[in-house]
Amino acid sequence: MHHLKTLIREVPDFPKPGINFYDITTLLKDPAGLKAVIDALGAHYIGKKIATVAGIEARGFIFAPAVAYALNAGFVPIRKPKKLPSATERVEYALEYGTDAVEIHRDAVQPGDNVLIVDDVLATGGTAAAAAKLVEKLGGNVAGLGFVIELDFLHGREKLAGRETHALLHY
Amino acid sequence: MHHLKTLIREVPDFPKPGINFYDITTLLKDPAGLKAVIDALGAHYIGKKIATVAGIEARGFIFAPAVAYALNAGFVPIRKPKKLPSATERVEYALEYGTDAVEIHRDAVQPGDNVLIVDDVLATGGTAAAAAKLVEKLGGNVAGLGFVIELDFLHGREKLAGRETHALLHY
Numbered sequence: 001m002h003h004l005k006t007l008i009r010e011v012p013d014f015p016k017p018g019i020n021f022y023d024i025t026t027l028l029k030d031p032a033g034l035k036a037v038i039d040a041l042g043a044h045y046i047g048k049k050i051a052t053v054a055g056i057e058a059r060g061f062i063f064a065p066a067v068a069y070a071l072n073a074g075f076v077p078i079r080k081p082k083k084l085p086s087a088t089e090r091v092e093y094a095l096e097y098g099t100d101a102v103e104i105h106r107d108a109v110q111p112g113d114n115v116l117i118v119d120d121v122l123a124t125g126g127t128a129a130a131a132a133k134l135v136e137k138l139g140g141n142v143a144g145l146g147f148v149i150e151l152d153f154l155h156g157r158e159k160l161a162g163r164e165t166h167a168l169l170h171y
Numbered sequence: 172m173h174h175l176k177t178l179i180r181e182v183p184d185f186p187k188p189g190i191n192f193y194d195i196t197t198l199l200k201d202p203a204g205l206k207a208v209i210d211a212l213g214a215h216y217i218g219k220k221i222a223t224v225a226g227i228e229a230r231g232f233i234f235a236p237a238v239a240y241a242l243n244a245g246f247v248p249i250r251k252p253k254k255l256p257s258a259t260e261r262v263e264y265a266l267e268y269g270t271d272a273v274e275i276h277r278d279a280v281q282p283g284d285n286v287l288i289v290d291d292v293l294a295t296g297g298t299a300a301a302a303a304k305l306v307e308k309l310g311g312n313v314a315g316l317g318f319v320i321e322l323d324f325l326h327g328r329e330k331l332a333g334r335e336t337h338a339l340l341h342y
Contacts, residue, residue, distance in 0.1 A: 011256040023256045025276055028236065029223060029245040038240050052200060058254075061232035062246070065199065069209050069237045074200040077233070085182040085194045105196055 005169055007033045008149075022149055022171065024120060028062065037168065038063065041118060041146050042070040044166050048143050051113040052076050056102065056131050057083070059120040063148065067118055076108040076115075078131050089137045093130040102127065104134045111139030122147040122167055125156025132163055176340055178204045179320075193320055193342065195291060199233065208339065209234065212289060212317050213241040215337050219314050222284040223247050227273065227302050228254070234319065235289040244287070247279040249302050260308050264301040273298065275305045282310030293318040293338055296327025303334055 007027040014021040027033040041063060054076045055064025061077065068075040081090065081101050088103040109115055115135045122128060122145075132142045142163050150157070150167030157165050178198040185192040198204040212234060225247045226235025232248065239246040252261065252272050259274040280286055286306045293299060293316075303313045313334050321328070321338030328336050 009257065014256040021256045025248060025255070025257075025279065029247050029279055031222075031239070031243050031245045034236065034239055034246050035243065038236075051202075055233075058229045058232060061229060062226075062236050062248070065205065065209075065233050066237040066240045068202070068205055069240065072202050072206070074202045075205050075233065076200050077196060084196070085185040085192045086180065086196075108196065108200055 004033060004036060008169070022121070024059075024148060037148060038066045038070055040168050041148070042067045044146060045071060045116050045144055048116075049114050050116045050143055052109055052115045052140070054078050054104070054108075054115055054117045054131065054135060056117070056119045056127055060118055063120065064118040067116070067146070071116075073116070076104065078102050078104050078117075078134060089134055091130040091133045091137070093126040095126065100127075102130050102134060104138065106138065109135055109138040109140035113140050114143035115140040116143055117145045118147070119145075120148050122150040122156045122165070123154050125154070125159030128156065129159040129161070132160065175204060175207060179340070193292070195230075195319060208319060209237045209241055211339050212319070213238045215317060216242060216287050216315055219287075220285050221287045221314055223280055223311070224287045224289055225249050225275070225279075225302065225306060227288070227290045227298055230291040231289055234291065238287070238289055238317070242287075247275065247286075249273050249275050249288075249305060260305055262301040262304045262308070264297045266297065271298075273301050273305060275302075275309065277309065280306055280309040280311035284311050285314035286311040287314055288316045289318070290316075291319050293321040293325075293327045293336070295325050296330030299327065300330040300332070303331065 009023040009026040011021040053068035065075040144164040147167040180194040182192040224239035236246040315335040318338040
């Protein structure tokens with residue numbers, strides 16, 4: 001997987017000074033790069049009876065449905081508040097300043113279903129932990145959390161409380 | 172494709188009174204439904220040498236990368252302003268009140284490349300027309316615009332000025 005790093009563009013000082021942003025768009029526009037990422041994310045969960053792949057708005061939407069397609073699973077969106085049209089559950093989580101929240105449709109997951117949560121980057125882990133709690137509120141089993149990139153120095157994995165966590169690339 | 176309509180949930184008065192929202196989440200959580208939609212969107216463009224599938228934030232991200240994966244193409248995001256980290260082109264378009272804009276990375280498309288633009292719904296066509304102009308600004312050839320749903324009564328197709336346009340489902 002390490003050759004994929006050569007396709008990722010590093011953008012200094014985005015979205016604010018001092019942050020080094022790992023831009024995956026240069027990876028995704030390459031047909032072989034896109035295929036390698038989707039196949040590798042899915043391969044880790046083959047045989048684990050994933051019923052549903054949940055993706056977190058907005059960049060998680062890029063990966064989760066394609067992984068679901070490759071695994072013959074369904075796709076479920078986890079969205080920012082008030083975007084989903086039907087009855088939802090909500091989990092709030094702390095930001096550096098203030099709070100944010102994510103929502104899922106109440107009928108998105110059946111109790112006992114194995115759910116894989118996919119996002120582009122595991123950073124501080126706040127959003128991913130909230131997504132896991134949403135799935136568990138519905139009775140789903142979080143069979144794994146899959147990321148393209150994990151920023152190891154932010155220790156987001158610790159917020160995921162021992163749930164199976166896998167990233168293709170580490171910085 | 173008409174059996175897919177039975178998997179779409181109609182939500183009255185969302186996001187505001189008088190609007191009947193076609194909720195595709197009930198279709199996407201069904202593994203066979205997801206597969207049917209992605210395969211059908213891609214099948215229409217097989218043999219058309221699509222180099223890149225561009226998806227419009229946020230719900231276009233659900234479909235475009237999976238279609239790109241199925242067509243062995245690359246994926247390029249078209250995003251709301253200031254979300255993309257590198258140098259961008261921008262196209263503004265009119266809303267009912269005011270204007271909005273979409274952006275694409277300048278290096279996202281090579282001149283002459285065949286680009287398929289994918290989004291969930293063709294409504295008034297403003298966003299899709301802006302997306303097509305973005306691709307053409309970069310010298311790309313808009314080989315098609317593919318949608319899951321077209322709201323025929325809004326005549327959005329007229330804004331696309333004769334570019335190849337295809338929707339799986341019509342309301």
